[in-house]
Amino acid sequence: MRTLVIALVALTLAGCSGETAPTGWIPRTAAVSGIITVSAAVPAFGTAPVAALVPRTASRTASLPRLPVLSVGMHLTRGPRPAFTPHDLIATFRHTVLGAPPVGTAALAAPAGVRAFGTAIRSRLAAMALQGAAVAGVSPTILTARIRVADTTQLDAVAAALRQDAAIAAVTRNRLIWLDETARSLNGMDGAAAAAAQTTSNDPLYPYQSWHYGLIDLPRAWSLTTGSASVLVAVVDDGIRFDHPAIAANLTADGYDFVSLVDSLILCTRDTVSNAGDGNGYDPDPTIPASYTLSSTGTCFIPVNFGHGLHVAGTIGAVGNDGIGVTGVNWTVRIRPVRAFGVGGFGNEYDEAQGILYAAGLPADNGAGGTVQASSGARIINMSFGGPDSGTTEHNAIKSAASAGALLVAAAGNAGSSDPEYPAAYPEVLAVAAVGPDGSPTPYSSFGSFVGIRAPGGNLGLGDLTDLVVSTAWDFTRKAPAYAYAEGTSMAAPHVSGVAALLLAQNPALTAAALRSRLTSYAVGPANRYGAGLVNAYNSLTQSHGPPARRYARLYSAATGATVQTVLAQAGGEFSFSDVEDGSYFLYGGTDESGDQQVGSPGRLWGAFGDPAVPSAFTVLGAGPHRVSFSIGLPIQLEPSHTIAGATPLAIGGYTQGAIIDTATIDVYRVTIPAAATYTFETSGWGAACGFALEDATAIGLFDAGSSFITSAGFIDRTHLNFCSRLTRSLSPGTYYVAVAGSFGGGVFGGRYRLQARLGP
The missing domain is CATH 3.30.70.80 (Peptidase S8 propeptide/proteinase inhibitor I9)
Structure with a gap:
């Protein structure tokens, strides 16, 4: 740690006679001022494996509940197929x-x-x-x-x-x-606050969804609205299951089935089934009766347990906070299921067009020489399908639905190229590209000038199944509700449709054009070939770029670790401390949200004067003036410390964030306890629940100044999938060391975590 003396007082010492110089005139307090600016630095991590200082937790496989397998390794691939x-x-x-x-x-x-x-x-x-x-x-x-x-x-x-x-x-x-040809059903599982407050669902599998919902700022948005039964969203897809308990209450009874009976599938068992799968053609029942996909040879179909449309619909509006399975972007909404794709995962242009018309409340062919029309038009139509060719019939249906007032949202495609995919590339449609848990576009996502926005679609390449999107599914083998992982722009599109529905719940008067503008104008950038930015639910609802934040400066005693003063900075970041006694200090800065005065909370801006990883002490000696200016951002560990000897300082009332590079590597922090009291050290994820996607499942160890082990803490609540750690203990003044261990680490980003140190439980 470095010490910077920012004011020196020159004294004339006594001569050889031994007389001491008078010192009573030297001021004992001073003013310290400066400017806090905000940086946009990106964390980077080094690695230095060392022996573990705390008890190791289990591997990810053992740490997380093992999910019953539905279709291991099933990959819906384009392969050879008819056009x-x-x-x-x-x-x-x-x-x-x-x-x-x-x-x-x-x-x-x-x-x-x-x-x-x-x-x-x-x-x-x-x-x-x-x-x-x-x-x-x-x-x-x-x-x-x-x-x-x-x-x-x-x-x-x-x-x-x-x-x-x-x-x-x-x-x-x-x-x-x-x-969506790259959707995966790899595993399945059985089955009002302040503006900046966060609300989460009590649905038991929500931790699996936390990365893709956290990435689009849904917990903040849910503090404003969780949806409305007055909002109608249509899902044009391969059907629904009205008997799935996680979504049934949000489904309308006026769906329709537009899958023709004529197309047939040759199964790998040499049997033949119709693509309709239900023994009839057009009818008022959009239930999906079965699901098949092309085999790896592309010559026959094999059964799968999934339900593409059910997965999509669950993202938009699985019932929220009901303690069942998963939650949707909307906890409450009306979803009209429109079946235009059969059990083989395909449909034809004419049937698709009828489905779009019906979804929009327009007359559609009823398959019996007449027309059928829903009583009202959906304000939002989700289309998680597409292909490389446009068609007059399809486009005319799209234009008709748009003219009827619907916002049409479509998957951008999974070609991983700039080749346009349709219906996404029609000008009337909002095309959605896919990002992974890291917020970066996925390798499979299509891109180009036709793409309007991006949203979470999952990226298995980042690590494991929890990097995919989790939603409702169906186990056709057992005829039972299920939940499944999937990836693709098909999974990204319903996140955007869901956010659009939240906007209508807040303001039903918004037109389709206004919805599109809200979504794209308040997306989190940068704008690039994958659209205007990442959809952000909170920003879209508040027409802002995040909750209002104020900057604070906090002065700590370098000797005791005690908080000396905390002051609110002016709008431009200017701050000033008064009556600061002579001594050595650390200076931190942070932001609150929506005026809550909570500084140093995980996820908010926080930083210190000096090196981003190791703050610099400065000395106050004399009246000054003392100017100390610095920048803050998200805490950065440029070179994580892995030993007690090189421990990184952590201030009480603040936090840091890091990444466990591998399971043999831990991060160690030095904490100065200012007074006898109860203190808590707690981990959380950067953007998701601990143990899911890029976040590590953690353990915390506590050591005294002599490096002797005191105690440790493992998972907070494994039963409810809380794999963060919380260690609370009464401590005497002095120096302590806090070590964080991860269950798995590795991957592209390591196993991420945040660590907060606070006074009290």
Whole structure:
């Protein structure tokens, strides 16, 4: 530790006669002032393995509950797969020839328009007397018809005949569209405060979700709103389970199934099932009956236990704070499940378009020669699917839904490239890229000018399964509710949809354009090819860039560790201490939130004069003036100390943050206790619960000034998945050492933790 003498008093000593110089005129107190600035330094860590000073905890595998396996190693991969349905053509009609309003106008979707233009389309097709072809559906809202050709060798001939009609603008194949191909169902598990306050859910599996919800500032946002049953969000996906207890109460009864019966899957057992999976086509029941994925060869399908749409819906709105399973971004919301993708994880463009129309409250083909329409339109539509090709039918449905007032949110895609994915790349859609627990874009996430924002999607490459997104799932084998890890932009999109729903719960008058602006304007930057920034729920709700914070300066005695003074700095960071006695001091600075005057709390700005890792003492000797200016940020351990001999200082009333590089490496801190009292040393995660994602599961050891072991503390509450540590003890004045050990360490960032030292329990 260095000592800086910032004021020296020159004295004229007595001569050889031995007389002492008069010293009564020297002031005994002084003023100390300066400026606290805020830095944006990024922590970096060194490593120096040493022998453990505290009892070791178990490995991560033993420390965390072992989750029942649903589908180990299952990876939904693109592989070889068909691009189109084998028998379908889609004809899009010109509105001018039919005398109809343009697609996207309210008049086209009105009952009279639906009847008139639906009849006009069928009449024109009937007059063509197409050989070997039949009208399989008409969607008057987007002036589109599906024509089924029995003999696939006649597709080109039928298409050519259709193009002869001046009323038909385009004839295309019916594209197959696939759900998020990099989603993983690797493991499953059975089944009002101040503005800156934090609220968390009591759902037992919330610690698994803490990284992806903490990353978008949900605990602060939940202190403002946890959602509203007046907000309707539609999820267009592969269906839902109404019997899943973690989400059932937030599901509406007006969902719909738009999966055609005609497509079939060849199973690896050589059996065949329909993609619809429920024995019928369009119907009012969007329940997902089963789930399959392509095998590694891409030639047949194997059963899986997951439920893509159920996982997505759970992120948006699994019931919160009910003590069951997981929680959603919204604890309370209405979710309309719209099934447009079958048990094989794919659907076709025509069915998808009907699902989007229905979600928006617009008339959709009912599969029986008429139309079906929901009683109201969803304000937000989540679309966690896509592919590299655009389509007129899909885009017309998107434009119609946008014109109806819906905010359309879509997964940006998992190609890991700048190639546009659709529907995400349509201008009416807010495309969502994915980040991992470190806040950085994932390797698989698509990027580019079409991406609007980013959100947590998971990144298995950072360490283990807890780096993925956890939500609701279904065990089809046991016919029981489950919970699963998954990664992909499919998982990122519902975080954004969920935050948009929170905004509507707070202000139902927000338009789709206003929602989009709120989300992107208050995202946490930087803006880059992965969008405007990382969605932030609290910022979006408060239209701010974080809670209001004030800077404080705190003076500690270097001799005793006692707090001498704490003063509030001015708006520009200027501070001043008065009546400071001669002596040696440490100077710290920190911020509070929303005027709560709590300085030195984990996660808030905190720093000291001097080296970021080792504060510098300064000496007050005389009246001064004494100017000490410094910067604060998040505490930085540039070179973590791993031995008592080189222990890093930690002030009572403050905190530090570090990372356990490996399980043979510990971090050691020196604490000066100023007075006999009860003191507490407690760990927490940087952004998630201890033991999950990048955070370590910790143990704390306490040693006296002579390096003798006093006591240790392990997990606070393993039963409730609290793998942080808290050590509380009555201590006498003097020097002590606090050591932090991790259960696993390693990985890209090591095992992260924060350590707070405070007076009292």
